[in-house]
Amino acid sequence: MSFKRSLSKSFLAIAIAAGLSCAAYNATASEHASHPHWGYEGDAGPAHWGHMSEEYAACGKGKNQSPIDISGAQDEKLADIVFNYKPSRINILNNGHTVQVNYDEGSSIKVNGSEYKLLQFHFHDPSEHTVGGKSFGMELHLVHKNGKGELAVVGVLIEKGKENPAYKTVWANIPGKAGEKKDLKETVNASDLMPASKEYYTYPGSLTTPPCSEGVTWLVLKTPVQMSQAQIDAFMGVHKGNSRPVQPLNSRKVKAEKK
Numbered sequence: 321m322s323f324k325r326s327l328s329k330s331f332l333a334i335a336i337a338a339g340l341s342c343a344a345y346n347a348t349a350s351e352h353a354s355h356p357h358w359g360y361e362g363d364a365g366p367a368h369w370g371h372m373s374e375e376y377a378a379c380g381k382g383k384n385q386s387p388i389d390i391s392g393a394q395d396e397k398l399a400d401i402v403f404n405y406k407p408s409r410i411n412i413l414n415n416g417h418t419v420q421v422n423y424d425e426g427s428s429i430k431v432n433g434s435e436y437k438l439l440q441f442h443f444h445d446p447s448e449h450t451v452g453g454k455s456f457g458m459e460l461h462l463v464h465k466n467g468k469g470e471l472a473v474v475g476v477l478i479e480k481g482k483e484n485p486a487y488k489t490v491w492a493n494i495p496g497k498a499g500e501k502k503d504l505k506e507t508v509n510a511s512d513l514m515p516a517s518k519e520y521y522t523y524p525g526s527l528t529t530p531p532c533s534e535g536v537t538w539l540v541l542k543t544p545v546q547m548s549q550a551q552i553d554a555f556m557g558v559h560k561g562n563s564r565p566v567q568p569l570n571s572r573k574v575k576a577e578k579k
Contacts, residue, residue, distance in 0.1 A: 358530050359417070366564045369530050379532035385567035386525030386538060387448035393521050393576035400577075401474070401518055401539060402430040405438065407507040410490060416498035417529065418442040418562055419555065421490060427510065429464055429472065431539065436464030436472045441510060444563045445555055447477050448528050449540050456544055457552045459563075461528075462510060471527075472537040476514050481546030486512040491551055494558055515543040523574045528564045542576070 356372040358364050370380015379385070408424035420442040427438040440463050447456035458478040465471055489506050519542045526534040 360562050360564075369532065372530070376530045376532065378526065378534060379530055382526055382532055382534050383570050384524050384526055384534045384572060385532060386528050386536065387450075387564060387566050388523065388525065388569050388572075388574070389450045389453060389566045390521050390523075390540060390574055391452050393574040395578035396575045398520075398522065398575060398577040399432060401520060403511060403514075403518065404428050404430070405509060405511040407509045410493065410504040410506050410508050411501070412490065412493055412495060412504070413501040414495035414498055414558065418444065418559055419490075419494050421508065423510065429474065431472060431537070434466050434470075434472075436466045436470075438510065439463050439465055441513070443555060443559075444528075445552065445560060446563055448563045448566075449475055449477065450566055451477070458547065458555065460513060460545075470535060470537070471533075472539060474514075474520075475538060475540035477541070477544035478547050478552075479544045480549050480552060483548035483551060484546055487547065487551060491554055494554065496558055513545070515541060515545050517541070517543040519543070519577045519579065521574055521576050523572055525572075 356376070358369055358372060358376070360366065366379070369376050370378070405427045406424075408421075408427065411422040411424075413420045413422065420440050422440045423438045425437070428435050429438070430436075442461055442463075444459045444461065445457070447459035449459060450456075456477040457480045460476040460478060462474040462476070463471065464473070486508075489504075490508055493502050493504060493506075495502055521538075521540045521542060523538050524534075525536050525538045526532050527536060
């Protein structure tokens with residue numbers, strides 16, 4: 321009886337494990353089915369995002385889309401962005417579309433009286449925003465969210481020039497494969513990734529990737545930082561051409577901070 325009872329328990333354990341495995345498979349399959357594959361080339365490229373699913377409709381129909389060409393900006397006396405960035409462990413992920421560093425809690429910006437917490441930063445090659453039609457080698461996006469769930473993204477333009485030591489540790493640990501991540505003991509301070517001057521352009525826009533949700537406050541710093549061609553090439557070796565083309569400005573106005 322003891323042997324039969326043990327055998328029965330073994331079969332039960334196997335059945336439960338098999339059931340959980342099937343459930344996990346089905347959940348994963350369902351998740352992939354509900355989120356169509358998108359990318360930057362061919363039938364999965366930006367021109368097709370808006371037709372892939374209803375969830376992505378704003379990519380094709382939205383009137384306040386990003387990125388844009390920044391030109392004809394109106395100089396205004398805008399409030400400074402108050403940066404309160406602290407060091408974070410480097411939690412780095414290759415999500416299949418970009419290289420993303422998820423930031424530890426405790427860092428934020430304050431703009432127009434609202435505090436936005438820094439969630440993550442990631443990169444695009446070449447720059448998504450252009451200035452007067454000029455493209456830059458890369459662009460850094462620092463993504464923030466306030467208590468109402470509203471997003472503010474700080475854009476940092478990156479031009480080819482001298483090697484930038486502030487990026488060295490992140491660059492030395494870029495995961496080479498989609499889905500690969502690294503959680504390091506080393507830290508990075510997002511403040512070090514930005515230029516000394518924090519004057520900025522601002523306009524209402526959207527996410528630059530599906531679902532292209534609008535209502536995003538964009539804060540693009542006027543002054544670019546430099547990165548060596550070798551550093552730019554290292555990123556391109558993992559993600560080349562992961563930028564959405566500029567979108568129509570429509571009725572929006574771009575403001576430029578004037579001291």
